[in-house]
Amino acid sequence: MLDDNHLFQRAAxxxxxxxxxxxxxxxxxxxxxxxxTNTNMDPVNYFGCTDMKREKLxxxxxxxxxxxxxxxxxxxxxxxxxxxKTGRRLFPNFRVSVSELDPNAKYMFLLDIVPMDDNRYKYxxxxxxxxxxxxxxxxxxxxxxxxxxxxxxxxMKQSILFNKVKVTNSPMQNPNHIILNSMHRYIPRLxxxxxxxxxxxxxxxxxxxxxxxTSFIAVTAYQxxxxxxxxxxxxxxxxxxxEPTQGKKSNSKPLKRLQSSLPLDKPGKYDENLHRPYKSDSxxxxxxxxxxxxxxxxxxxxxxxTTSTYLDNSVGDHEQDSEINPMNFTTSYxxxxxxxxxxxxxxxxxxxxxxxxxxYNPAYTYMGTPSNxxxxxxxxxxxxxxxxxxxxVYQTNNYNTSFL
DNA sequence: TCACCTTGCACCTTTGAATAGT
DNA sequence: AACTATTCAAAGGTGCAAGGTG
Numbered sequence: 525m526l527d528d529n530h531l532f533q534r535a536a537x538x539x540x541x542x543x544x545x546x547x548x549x550x551x552x553x554x555x556x557x558x559x560x561t562n563t564n565m566d567p568v569n570y571f572g573c574t575d576m577k578r579e580k581l582x583x584x585x586x587x588x589x590x591x592x593x594x595x596x597x598x599x600x601x602x603x604x605x606x607x608x609k610t611g612r613r614l615f616p617n618f619r620v621s622v623s624e625l626d627p628n629a630k631y632m633f634l635l636d637i638v639p640m641d642d643n644r645y646k647y648x649x650x651x652x653x654x655x656x657x658x659x660x661x662x663x664x665x666x667x668x669x670x671x672x673x674x675x676x677x678x679x680m681k682q683s684i685l686f687n688k689v690k691v692t693n694s695p696m697q698n699p700n701h702i703i704l705n706s707m708h709r710y711i712p713r714l715x716x717x718x719x720x721x722x723x724x725x726x727x728x729x730x731x732x733x734x735x736x737x738t739s740f741i742a743v744t745a746y747q748x749x750x751x752x753x754x755x756x757x758x759x760x761x762x763x764x765x766x767e768p769t770q771g772k773k774s775n776s777k778p779l780k781r782l783q784s785s786l787p788l789d790k791p792g793k794y795d796e797n798l799h800r801p802y803k804s805d806s807x808x809x810x811x812x813x814x815x816x817x818x819x820x821x822x823x824x825x826x827x828x829x830t831t832s833t834y835l836d837n838s839v840g841d842h843e844q845d846s847e848i849n850p851m852n853f854t855t856s857y858x859x860x861x862x863x864x865x866x867x868x869x870x871x872x873x874x875x876x877x878x879x880x881x882x883x884y885n886p887a888y889t890y891m892g893t894p895s896n897x898x899x900x901x902x903x904x905x906x907x908x909x910x911x912x913x914x915x916x917v918y919q920t921n922n923y924n925t926s927f928l
Numbered sequence: 929t930c931a932c933c934t935t936g937c938a939c940c941t942t943t944g945a946a947t948a949g950t
Numbered sequence: 951a952a953c954t955a956t957t958c959a960a961a962g963g964t965g966c967a968a969g970g971t972g
Contacts, residue, residue: 608934760940764964944959
């Protein structure tokens with residue numbers, strides 16, 4: 525065992541420079557010490573920490589998702605991410621800033637992307653609907669931020685950008701790319717591990733942060749025209765597809781690519797304060813306006829999208845004061861609850877000190893325990909080891925949980 | 929026929945090496 | 951000599967559209 529550990533450690537240490545080697549090392553270790561009879565298990569315990577309690581980071585550690593307004597705009601339409609054989613970046617960029625780390629402790633930052641449910645989707649008549657059972661997810665691919673490991677003070681000095689992460693539908697290509705299935709729904713997860721070396725990486729405190737505004741459906745070609753427009757208008761690499769600005773003399777011939785019949789993404793369609801489309805925008809409302817919400821239709825209803833709260837499939841009763849949000853399955857009636865402190869300024873804590881926020885904090889919701897106690901694996905409230913987020917219980921803007 | 933995927937393309941930004949200036 | 955600023959070409963990130971696939 526010692527030799528195997530050393531083998532893993534040596535391979536893992538090289539991963540600081542090469543994620544591929546790191547992934548291989550983790551996979552190697554996990555193949556030596558399989559964590560479960562289920563080979564499809566979510567390897568949140570990437571580092572072989574399987575048989576001991578894994579501590580969390582200091583609960584004061586806070587992670588803020590940058591460009592939250594932009595994320596919310598995509599989220600409100602039902603975000604899509606292109607996956608290609610050669611790998612495609614995420615847009616908007618996954619960028620966070622973190623505070624309250626131990627300035628002198630070393631940390632590693634990792635990103636992975638996991639399924640949100642067990643469904644496959646199709647885009648039909650301007651809305652996403654369930655079309656069958658999901659293909660199995662290939663776990664074990666994750667992105668190690670190239671600055672890892674470094675001390676807390678360095679991580680906190682500036683925001684941390686994960687723009688080099690690439691998603692693919694081809695497992696045979698670059699081993700650094702995260703594999704996704706087209707027409708499946710995913711969400712990125714940020715893992716912060718307190719690790720001063722490759723060994724402590726397997727045992728050191730680990731916390732996971734999730735922002736539901738970053739959820740998306742993987743596609744090989746955009747389905748929703750509104751998403752295409754929003755990408756073109758915000759991604760600098762897609763500038764060539766933008767409509768030439770009025771009054772600005774263009775010396776180039778009209779672009780073939782601009783002859784699209786799509787309506788323009790006019791300013792004013794989006795309420796920057798509310799972070800959601802105007803109700804009066806029929807082009808947006810038309811997404812689902814023709815069909816009432818059903819369990820199999822990806823749309824919903826958010827009284828206030830700044831605090832998107834997913835509850836069970838109780839739809840009809842609250843429909844009248846709802847808004848369309850195609851990324852939600854269910855009706856939210858979160859105006860019946862207290863809005864927790866994290867949502868208004870998009871600054872997320874992994875710790876809920878206010879008992880009233882327990883309802884929003886899956887660290888409590890899922891485990892039903894204080895965040896530092898070990899949940900029973902037999903309780904249905906336990907964090908799903910497959911990394912999926914059943915729509916009936918997924919109701920978080922973020923959370924931090926510890927993994928066994 | 930259909931839904932989805934792949935490929936090559938034009939257009940763009942980013943990157944980094946070479947060069948010029950201080 | 952050392953450092954900073956500028957230039958420029960190559961690399962690579964975009965969505966589009968046509969064709970391919972099962």
